[in-house]
Amino acid sequence: MGEIKEKAWDKSLEISILERWKNSKKFEFNEDSKKEIYSIDTPPPYVNTPIHIGHATTYSIMDMIARYRRQKGYEVLFPLGLDRNGIPIETAAEKRFGVSLIGIPREKAIEYCKKILEESSESSIDSFYRLGISFNSFEKGDRPGQIYYTDSEEYRILTQNTFIDLWNKGLIIKAQRINNYCPGCRTTLADSDIEYKNLDSTFNHIIFKCKETGENLIIATTRPELICSTQMIIFNPEDERYRHLEGKTAILPIYNREVPIKAHPQASIDKGTGLVMMSSFGDLSDIRFFRDENLEPIIAIGIDGRMNENAGFLKGLKMREAREKIIEKLKEEGLLIKQEKILHKTPICERSGDEIEFIGMEEFYLKQLDFIDELRRISEEMNFYDKSSKKILDDWIDSLTTDWPISRRRIYATEIPVWYCKKCGEVIVPKEKGRYYQPWKEDPSIEKCPKCGSTEFIGDTRVFDTWFDSSISPLYITKYSYDDDFFKKAYPVSLRPQGKEIVRTWLYYSILRCYHQTGKPPFKDVWIHHHILDPNGMKMSKSLGNVIDPHKILEKYGAEPFRLWAVIEGNLDKGDFSCSYERIEGAGKTINKLWNVARFVSILNRNLDESVKPEFNELDNWIMHEINEIVEYADKCFFEYDFHNPATTLKNFLWESFASNYLEMVKARAYNGDKRFSKEEQQGALATLNYVLQRILQIFYPIIPIITTKLFLTIYEKDPADLEFPKYEEIKNKLSTEDIVELNSEVWKYKNEHGIKLKENVKRLSINNKFKCIEEDIRSLHHPESIEYTEEEKIEVE
RNA sequence: GGGCCUGUGGUCUAGUGGCUAUGACAUCGCCCUUACAAGGCGAAGGUCCCCAGUUCGAAUCUGGGCGGGCCCACCA
Numbered sequence: 001m002g003e004i005k006e007k008a009w010d011k012s013l014e015i016s017i018l019e020r021w022k023n024s025k026k027f028e029f030n031e032d033s034k035k036e037i038y039s040i041d042t043p044p045p046y047v048n049t050p051i052h053i054g055h056a057t058t059y060s061i062m063d064m065i066a067r068y069r070r071q072k073g074y075e076v077l078f079p080l081g082l083d084r085n086g087i088p089i090e091t092a093a094e095k096r097f098g099v100s101l102i103g104i105p106r107e108k109a110i111e112y113c114k115k116i117l118e119e120s121s122e123s124s125i126d127s128f129y130r131l132g133i134s135f136n137s138f139e140k141g142d143r144p145g146q147i148y149y150t151d152s153e154e155y156r157i158l159t160q161n162t163f164i165d166l167w168n169k170g171l172i173i174k175a176q177r178i179n180n181y182c183p184g185c186r187t188t189l190a191d192s193d194i195e196y197k198n199l200d201s202t203f204n205h206i207i208f209k210c211k212e213t214g215e216n217l218i219i220a221t222t223r224p225e226l227i228c229s230t231q232m233i234i235f236n237p238e239d240e241r242y243r244h245l246e247g248k249t250a251i252l253p254i255y256n257r258e259v260p261i262k263a264h265p266q267a268s269i270d271k272g273t274g275l276v277m278m279s280s281f282g283d284l285s286d287i288r289f290f291r292d293e294n295l296e297p298i299i300a301i302g303i304d305g306r307m308n309e310n311a312g313f314l315k316g317l318k319m320r321e322a323r324e325k326i327i328e329k330l331k332e333e334g335l336l337i338k339q340e341k342i343l344h345k346t347p348i349c350e351r352s353g354d355e356i357e358f359i360g361m362e363e364f365y366l367k368q369l370d371f372i373d374e375l376r377r378i379s380e381e382m383n384f385y386d387k388s389s390k391k392i393l394d395d396w397i398d399s400l401t402t403d404w405p406i407s408r409r410r411i412y413a414t415e416i417p418v419w420y421c422k423k424c425g426e427v428i429v430p431k432e433k434g435r436y437y438q439p440w441k442e443d444p445s446i447e448k449c450p451k452c453g454s455t456e457f458i459g460d461t462r463v464f465d466t467w468f469d470s471s472i473s474p475l476y477i478t479k480y481s482y483d484d485d486f487f488k489k490a491y492p493v494s495l496r497p498q499g500k501e502i503v504r505t506w507l508y509y510s511i512l513r514c515y516h517q518t519g520k521p522p523f524k525d526v527w528i529h530h531h532i533l534d535p536n537g538m539k540m541s542k543s544l545g546n547v548i549d550p551h552k553i554l555e556k557y558g559a560e561p562f563r564l565w566a567v568i569e570g571n572l573d574k575g576d577f578s579c580s581y582e583r584i585e586g587a588g589k590t591i592n593k594l595w596n597v598a599r600f601v602s603i604l605n606r607n608l609d610e611s612v613k614p615e616f617n618e619l620d621n622w623i624m625h626e627i628n629e630i631v632e633y634a635d636k637c638f639f640e641y642d643f644h645n646p647a648t649t650l651k652n653f654l655w656e657s658f659a660s661n662y663l664e665m666v667k668a669r670a671y672n673g674d675k676r677f678s679k680e681e682q683q684g685a686l687a688t689l690n691y692v693l694q695r696i697l698q699i700f701y702p703i704i705p706i707i708t709t710k711l712f713l714t715i716y717e718k719d720p721a722d723l724e725f726p727k728y729e730e731i732k733n734k735l736s737t738e739d740i741v742e743l744n745s746e747v748w749k750y751k752n753e754h755g756i757k758l759k760e761n762v763k764r765l766s767i768n769n770k771f772k773c774i775e776e777d778i779r780s781l782h783h784p785e786s787i788e789y790t791e792e793e794k795i796e797v798e
Numbered sequence: 799g800g801g802c803c804u805g806u807g808g809u810c811u812a813g814u815g816g817c818u819a820u821g822a823c824a825u826c827g828c829c830c831u832u833a834c835a836a837g838g839c840g841a842a843g844g845u846c847c848c849c850a851g852u853u854c855g856a857a858u859c860u861g862g863g864c865g866g867g868c869c870c871a872c873c874a
Binding site for chain 1: 829834
């Protein structure tokens, strides 16, 4: 038994515990353990950006999950992965070194990316350490539980292996399709890479001619540069104004090409002039329209983002320039009769912010539309926390309309392991798995083309979409294709914790990819968290400049007030909540209260006498009963990833029931300075204090592990990490919390109103006879000259 | 345009049919009480967004309206 010396908890005390964890390797994953595995597929944070408050919060909660599961006897797999592939790394390198990675030798470009990765130092790892996150390891390596990089050879090999599998199963298609294309990143994008933004645009009213009647047809469009690729003019079938045009022909201005006019419900009567030019392609709806109507697209924008020969005099211009030029020309010729400013929901690239174009290109696709029913079925097998989050996934699956384009014309990512025969164009995918392929700089491992016998090949220069990598993290951490025995034990992964905003990417793609590889769902449980907002309830974003750096919070308050705040403030799987410095500070008060309660108990423990058998009274039974109710409640909630409600309950218990009421009433008995109590009664008080305190510390341990470890080690010389989660014990009690609180409150109120000091006497106390069993405790706290017991519930003080 | 969520004292929040609506922060008053003044006790503060309905009874259920948020979508 040790005694707590420091008068208050201070964040400087955190370091010794953090060091202890680091040095003891306590949380390392033991592959040989006989325990059931509980695995967590942590979201790999991007390495070149420091973690923000949302990361700090959600990783803290993941840590609570991991620690609780260890208390419950699981072997917990809790690795940290770092995402190091993709466009953000390239962009960072371009910015840092002032170069464009496109157009320079690829080796050089990769070198720049590696340099920026080295420089980015992994400050996030230090933040996780300071938050007390109990990852299995803080060292990089290939053993289960160690830190992994998504750009490591092992990870990239796994990505390529899965591609080879998919290719062999016929699930990869190479096809020329219309794609989302980002002119800034110069690559094809999936629908999930796109967001919509309200941008200013101009509605241009332009004169077309009807060939048969010679009348002017006024058409409003935001994309005049696409007149050259227009293949049809439509109006709504209900639109009286244009019904006579059905089946007639329109003549495009400037280009003088003839296109049919047709009634079609996609045109709405009250938009623009009611006449719409259908171009290839102004937006996604056009793509569907051309497909449905069997129209031949005229592609006018090239992969360099410039107009091509189909645009005639606009050839070579960028889209914006072309728009200006054609507007000028239309004005000159008197064909532009009106311009109005509108806000237009414009598809833009999530990464670069450039406006998306729709361009036909040959890309690799992973089939997904054929599997939608299966994906829905295996999604049913996973438990969602909170349940309502599953709808985000269902909605996304329902809205899929195309297969997943997985090839990107970029540099720093996993290479697509494909070569082409120079002579006949045959696609060559390597047979051998387990090697890292870089087709842009090496030859395939075959001598000659199986089709034409040619010996000359050309490697594909493209890479995979970053999600094609990160979607197999559940396979990687369970050593899929590297260690079959381990994989069998560890897959499916127990938990996927992730943000709601990447349900359509990370979660969805993980389900798709793992389904293709294993036929099974990747996870047992999915915990979807919402967002931490700024103090004004606004989304935090770099552009708004309202991002709160967790380093500042850690420096000011330390990890523990922050961690407690993260679960007290709200239920992150039920909704967003705001970050607030005052509340974090407020949580610090509870940390300090816990410290002092424990300190007080540790001081009272000087009176402990193991040789005396403790005798418990109804006050002791009451508080022991109460803490056991919380043990049971917390166990149930923690199991379902709810830390908020038990933390709130336990916090109130600590302040009210335990500190303000039980401790105050039992002080005299625990000291027993004037020997009013028997030795057995005194030991009953001390045993109860320690019983309750240990349980409080153990329930709080997953949430605030640093202070609870410190206290437990000092007072009880045990590490709570080595202890099981406390078991519920049934303790019969006669008195309730309401009884005790009401009694004390009435007396305190009376004394307060009558200017009587707390240790002074009151004349008479009239209380229900149920309190008789704790008479001495009541006497020693309130000092009544006489006590009357009645049948009434009413409490009277005089 | 569609879907989901949401509206409770100054601020945040609990509360899915029942006594006088929970708690925290902030405010005010009193108090050094053998741990904690980063504490204790107490007080003040609310038309539970609005309207209508169901019910003996509505913050809670239903319909409508207003406000806020998020996601999705083919508006030229």
